[in-house]
Amino acid sequence: MSKLSVDRSQLDAALLSFVAAFVDTCGFVGLYGLFTAHVTGNFVLMGAELIHHQGELLGKLLSFPVFILAVAATTLAAHALRRRGKDRLAPALWLQCALLLVAMALPAWVGTPTGAGQTSALWIGVVLVAAMGIQNALMRLELASLPPTTVMTGNVTQVTIDLMTRWRDDAIADGQPDERKAAGARLRKMWLPLLTFLLGAAGGAAGYGVVGFWCLAVPAVVCGWLACRLRSAPA
Secondary structure, three states, X not given: OOOOOHHHHHHHHHHHHHHHXXXXXXXXXXXXXXXXXXXXXXXXXXXXXXXXXXXXXHXXXXXXXXXXXXXXXXXXXXXXXXXXXXXXXXXXXXXXXXXXXXXXXXXHHHOOOOOOOOHXXXXXXXXXXXXXXXXXXXXXXXXXXXXXXXXXXXXXXXXXXXXXXXXXXXXXXXXXXXXXXXHHHHHHHHHHHHHHHHHHHHHHHHHHHHHHHHHHHHHHHHHHHXXXXXXXXXX
């Protein structure tokens, strides 16, 4: 399988973070409150809707089995490709790219959703959740050395801890230079994905506001570019 080169791994994580935030925000806005990358966030939304009796639950309920099926299928495909000695990253990224393009074009056939419970919203939501399920699986299966790209809570926590370690290494790291050095290395690894996640969230919201779901062409192109680069990277 193609290996991520050390000097480009930060860029890979940053681009995937951008994709996740862009898709999640675009989906949340365009599908009336559906998380497509951070699907566990839908638990909170379902709880709120049960109390306030607002919104639709079907799309959020569907997101969980669809996400699980996408992760399971990606896992099985990755294991099959591994046994054959085939590349695993590029095909998965190409499939993610294709699903994003399908979601982008779907409104032309099923209509642009005007509510969370509409059939068009369900179809687009299913496709987007499947696409992001692939990315979530890839981060665990093939890119475990990179920071998480679909949820930033853990990254923000780690960055805060490392900043405090660098700032007050005598109190937090007991003056151990190795711990302070490790904290610095993690900060260098995580700051760019955090920044691009923020940019992706802004881009997803702005893009949907301007061109609707056609803005999904942006993360699709990023996935396609990554697939090409990782496929041609030296083993």
